[in-house]
Amino acid sequence: MFDVIGRRKWFYLFSLAITVPGFIFILLTFVPGGKLGLQPSIDFTGGTIWEVHFANATPDPAGVKDVLIAQGLPDSTVAITSSTGSTGTQCQYVLIRTIEIGLREEPSPSPSASASPSASGSPGASSSPGASASPSPSGSAAASPSPSPSASPSPSASSVPTSSCVSNSSTTSTGVPTDGKLGALATALQAKYGPIDGVLQQSSVGPVVSQEVTTQAGFLIIAGSFGILLWVTFRFHDYRMGATAIIALVHDVIVVVGTFAILGTFFGLQIDALFVTAMLTVIGFSVHDTIVVFDRIRENRIRHKGEPFSAIVNHSILQTLGRSINTSLTVLITLSALLLFGGDAIRVFVLALLIGITSGTYSSIFNASCLLVDWHQWDDRRRAAEIAAQTG
DSSP states (O other), rough: OOGGGGGGHHHHHHHHHHHHHHHHHHGGGGGSSOOOOOEHHHHHOEEEEEEEEEEEEOOOOHHHHHHHTTTTOTEEEEEEEEETTTSSEEEEEEEEEEEEEOOOOOOOHHHHHHHHHHTTGGGGGGSHHHHHHHHHSSSSGGGGSOOOGSSOOOOTTSSSOOOTTOSSSSGGGOOOOOOOHHHHHHHHHHHHHHOOEEEEEEEEEEEHHHHHHHHHHHHHHHHHHHEEEEEHHHHHTOOOHHHHHHHHHHHHHHHHHHHHHHHHHHOOEEEOOHHHHHHHHHHHHHHHHHEEEEEEEEHHHHHHTOOOOOHHHHHHHHHHHHHHHHHHHHHHHHHHHHHHHHHHGOOOOOOOOHHHHHHHHIIIIIIIIHHHHHOOOOOOOHHHHHHHHHHH
């Protein structure tokens, strides 16, 4: 029989080897400069989200990134997303996340507004794009009963051409910006990749909102961990089980966050709001496996009363080992497929789940149970020393 508990020091060393470097890089996040440690996205720092569809073809994210760098936006991220258009077709969009820039949009000229100045024959009629496209020999010609020039379709950078890849949401009426930094970016992208015929998302996140998201994310993780501690302690009537479950949970959080801190330092990988969702999922999955092992320990303490506690725990781990590995492996296969073939928009979320669930399975088997044994043995030695002192 494999002695898991007897080799627990090796498992502790392995856990230190994978948590200490990550913890160091997490601390480097607070170093001024923002180039080390975790790299938060605009969900936490504030910025602009712009998701568009190109009429000709979906551009390469690397090429779009080059355009953003040329526009003075080097810290932006680009991802390709998919959505169902108005006709039910599957369309690919370019999702751009950048620093907060203007979202001003030049309104398209309305037929009623352009018809009134042309009827009066005032010089202002020549300012209409449609009127300048078809000059008349005299100013009175504009008052003819023929249709107003502005009623005919005229190319405008601020209007969105009809496309089947425009969602039915109200945001699709938003035109392509022409003013400000975002207008310059739209012009540069259209010059390289052709016209933009659909705007799926165009919004800006201010620093106040992003600060609230950061605060709420930390509160959710702390509240979830505290609730788990109370429930496990109540369920098993042993505060040591609750505490060791939380220690294993903290181990998994450090592994995931530390990995992203390392990837953010060397590869610029950013974390977004979905990362918080992934962390809460990892916390639940980690404790789920730990509770399965602890429940078997509780049963075996009744069935094998009188045996050493370390032997009971080791037997319980071996009994649940196959079940834990099979459950986790099924999830990991699915997550690996999503990581390889899924879209860029969910890649950070899937990677966090993949790392967290792997770490959660390991910590539930080789950390939480081993720590429980060490805690029991320490309590036994302490009680023996107290009894020896009293009798002496």
